Amino acid sequence: MTYQFLALDLDGTTLQNDHTLNPAVKSYVQKIKHDYPVMIVTGRHHTAAKPYYDELELTTPIICCNGVYRYDYSSQQPQSSMPIPHDFAQQFLNLAHSFKLQLVMYTADGMAFSQKDPISYMLPLYAWAQSYPVKNRPNIYQVSSFEQELKQTEYIWKFVVQGEEERFTAFLQLPFIQQYFSGSMSGPNRIDLAMKGHSKGNALSHYLQIVKVNAQQVVAAGDNYNDISMLQSAGCGIAMHHAHQEVKQHANIICSTDNHGEGLSQLLHQYFPL
Numbered sequence: 001m002t003y004q005f006l007a008l009d010l011d012g013t014t015l016q017n018d019h020t021l022n023p024a025v026k027s028y029v030q031k032i033k034h035d036y037p038v039m040i041v042t043g044r045h046h047t048a049a050k051p052y053y054d055e056l057e058l059t060t061p062i063i064c065c066n067g068v069y070r071y072d073y074s075s076q077q078p079q080s081s082m083p084i085p086h087d088f089a090q091q092f093l094n095l096a097h098s099f100k101l102q103l104v105m106y107t108a109d110g111m112a113f114s115q116k117d118p119i120s121y122m123l124p125l126y127a128w129a130q131s132y133p134v135k136n137r138p139n140i141y142q143v144s145s146f147e148q149e150l151k152q153t154e155y156i157w158k159f160v161v162q163g164e165e166e167r168f169t170a171f172l173q174l175p176f177i178q179q180y181f182s183g184s185m186s187g188p189n190r191i192d193l194a195m196k197g198h199s200k201g202n203a204l205s206h207y208l209q210i211v212k213v214n215a216q217q218v219v220a221a222g223d224n225y226n227d228i229s230m231l232q233s234a235g236c237g238i239a240m241h242h243a244h245q246e247v248k249q250h251a252n253i254i255c256s257t258d259n260h261g262e263g264l265s266q267l268l269h270q271y272f273p274l
Contacts, residue, residue, distance in 0.1 A: 001236075002273060003036075003217050003218060003219045003235065003236060003271050003272065004036060004037075004213060004217040004218070005036065005037050005039070005213045005217055005219070006029075006032070006037070006038045006218075006219050006220075006221075006268070006272065007039050007040075007218060007220040007221070007230060007234060008029075008039070008040055008041065008220075008221055009040075009041060009042060009200075009220075009221060009223060009227050009230070010040060010042040010043075010044060010049060010052060011042070011043070011044070011224075012222075012223035012240060012242070012243075012259055013222050013223050013227075013259055013264070014029075014040075014052070014221075014259070014264075015052070015259065016259055017260070021052060021056070022259060022264065024262045025268065026055065027265075028268050028269060028272075029056050030056060032268070032272045032274060033056070033057065033058060033059075036272050037211070038058055039058075039062065039063065039204075039207070040052070040053060040058065040060075040062045040063070041063040041200050041204055041222075042063065042064060043064075043066045043184075043186070043224075043226050044064060044065070045064060045065060045106050045138075046071040046073070047110050047111065047138045047139045048111060048129070048140065049062055049064065050073065050136075050138060051132065051138065054136075059074075061073075063203045063207070064157070065106055065192075065198075066158070066183070066184065066194065066198060067198045067199045067200045067201070067202055067203035067204070067229075068081065068082055068083070068195070068203075069081035069082070069083070069155075069203075070203060070206075070207060078155070080203070080207075081157075083155040083156055084157070084158070084159075084194065084195055086156065088180060088195075089105075089150055089156040089159075090150060091176060092159060092176075092177075092181075092193075093146050093147060093150065095171065095174060095176065095177070096161055099163065099170065099171040100163060100164075101161045101163035101167065102114065102119045102162045102163060103119070103146060103161055103162075104122060104159065104160035105146050105150070105156060105159055106157040106158045106160075107149060107153035107155065107156060108153045108154040108155040108157075109153070110140060111125075111138075111139070111141070112142070112143045112146065112149050113126075113140075113143070114142065114143065114146070115142040115143060115144050116144070118142065119160065119162050119190075121190075122140070125140055126140050126141075126142070157194065158183070158193060158194035159192075160186065160190065160191070161191060161193060162187065162189055163189060165189050168189045168191075172191070177193070179196075180195065180196060181193045181194065181195065182195075182196045182197075182198070184225045184226040185225060186224075186226075199226075199229040199230075200226060200229050201230045201231075201232055201233040202229065202233075204218075204220070204230055204233055204234075205233050214235075215234060215235060216235035217235055218233075218234040218235050218236070219234060219235070219236045219237075219268075220233070220236070220237050220238065221237075221239075221240070221255070221267075222237075222238075222239065222240070222243070222247070223240035223242060223244075223247065223259070224243070224244070224247060225244065225246070227243075227247060228250045231250045231252075236252050237250060237251040237252050237253070238251060238252070238253045238255055238264065238267060239251035239253070239254050239255065240255045240259060240264070241257050241258045241261070242258040242259070253267065255267060
């Protein structure tokens with residue numbers, strides 16, 4: 001069977017572990033994008049996905065922050081979104097600080113992390129961003145005060161929180177967090193949290209309705225827990241070879257290789273012939 005629409009996760013799927021595009025996937029996506037719409041569906045902020053969007057030469061909108069918003073690069077505006085209200089964000093910050101958790105705050109235009117107590121994974125990401133010319137540089141930056149940054153931004157898309165296991169677990173069990181937030185684990189004692197109701201699958205389904213594409217004509221590929229809803233909503237869900245077993249259980253196809261091999265490219269050749 002052939003399909004009409006391709007939805008691709010970035011990290012662990014389209015990207016190799018060195019944060020470069022898989023060459024075989026890149027080459028074939030560039031060939032098929034004129035005949036089949038290709039959409040990035042990522043946990044990343046749009047600023048951190050832009051270099052890959054440009055490299056793939058795409059023109060479709062992008063779904064960011066695990067489905068929190070859909071962004072149009074041509075107009076530089078979100079098309080559909082469910083941001084965290086500022087009063088909720090302030091309460092979230094107060095609670096996170098009281099539990100001594102490390103934070104990343106996804107603002108309207110970038111990713112803010114602490115100068116005083118940075119989450120370790122953000123440091124190489126910051127260095128990666130700094131390697132780009134200023135004009136094209138992803139907006140990843142350090143702040144002395146999340147509260148001050150909150151006052152200056154129009155949107156808060158999501159938070160990443162990380163901490164010592166006991167405090168981290170207790171924070172997630174707070175009634176305020178339980179009632180208003182949901183998310184997916186992105187590392188040991190680390191979770192991405194945004195308003196309840198967001199998911200890659202919901203955001204993708206909403207966009208497919210707008211462009212009048214039947215979900216059964218969609219191929220979606222991913223590797224992590226945040227991809228499960230997208231794999232479930234697509235006609236054909238592809239889980240990468242290295243994906244967690246729970247992710248694989250929700251896929252139709254298991255890729256023959258991980259994100260460094262040519263397995264995904266081979267499947268794209270099969271499902272999107274030229």
